[in-house]
């Protein structure tokens with residue numbers, strides 16, 4: 001397989017004019033953290049977009065890797081997330097600045113409310129989301145968060161926020177892979193100018209043995225992971241596969257030198273069965 005760096009990775013425009021790279025590297029507390037793998041992604045693969053969260057517990061380690069890479073901050077797209085235990089106006093502002101300082105950066109490119117339910121006592125979820133969002137809007141105006149968004153928000157959460165806020169979220173990051181295609185939510189986001197970003201593109205590995213995906217992989221002489229990542233990209237969905245292994249990170253980046261045919265896209269599109277491999281926000285009011 002030929003090696004192609006992703007520094008010319010296509011981008012997706014946000015409603016505020018920023019451009020988010022369509023492929024990023026996920027990080028998480030699930031399955032560990034590898035300094036070598038992150039360094040490899042940044043310095044050998046040309047990965048410039050990293051997704052993390054306070055919840056994942058690796059902000060300091062990531063900050064160290066970013067510093068060690070020697071890459072200028074302006075070359076990177078860093079997404080971080082606010083954990084619901086930090087919701088509320090003051091707590092949200094403090095949590096964001098604390099996250100910046102743990103990662104050794106002055107700003108985030110994108111800062112997301114991680115989950116629609118508040119874990120802090122106070123008002124209703126709706127009231128807490130609105131109050132928290134006000135803090136994010138200010139962080140955005142101050143330049144601490146160049147773009148702001150939400151994660152795991154469904155249409156009813158977004159509709160409420162629309163009534164309660166002044167800036168609509170720039171991004172909604174939601175579970176998205178062939179088994180989980182929330183088409184109504186995707187359509188709503190497109191209509192409202194919210195970029196749809198998908199997490200768990202490999203369904204945490206569950207999709208990799210699917211016979212349809214394996215057949216398409218064989219036809220294109222690619223791996224099932226590359227097929228799933230490519231499928232997200234061809235659907236215009238920002239995607240953030242996670243791996244702690246150098247060879248898999250390399251593999252997951254080699255997705256810009258081939259194309260799935262419409263029949264492949266449709267066959268994968270038919271695999272939706274509604275399962276969640278992460279969490280399901282359906283019952284959050």
Ligand SMILES: NC(=O)c1ccc[n+]([C@@H]2O[C@H](COP(=O)([O-])OP(=O)(O)OC[C@H]3O[C@@H](n4cnc5c(N)ncnc54)[C@H](OP(=O)(O)O)[C@@H]3O)[C@@H](O)[C@H]2O)c1
Nearest residue numbers: 026027028151199200201202203204225241242243244248
């Ligand atoms: N906003 C949210 O609520 C939320 C929720 C979940 C995830 N996320 C974000 O999305 C990112 C990705 O999601 P995810 O980690 O849940 O799932 P994922 O990316 O679908 O799958 C990750 C799993 O697949 C394995 N893997 C990666 N590349 C592979 C390859 N080429 N071949 C075979 N196996 C491979 C990884 O193992 P190894 O590490 O051992 O390679 C890991 O077990 C996370 O890191 C996080 O940044 C956000």
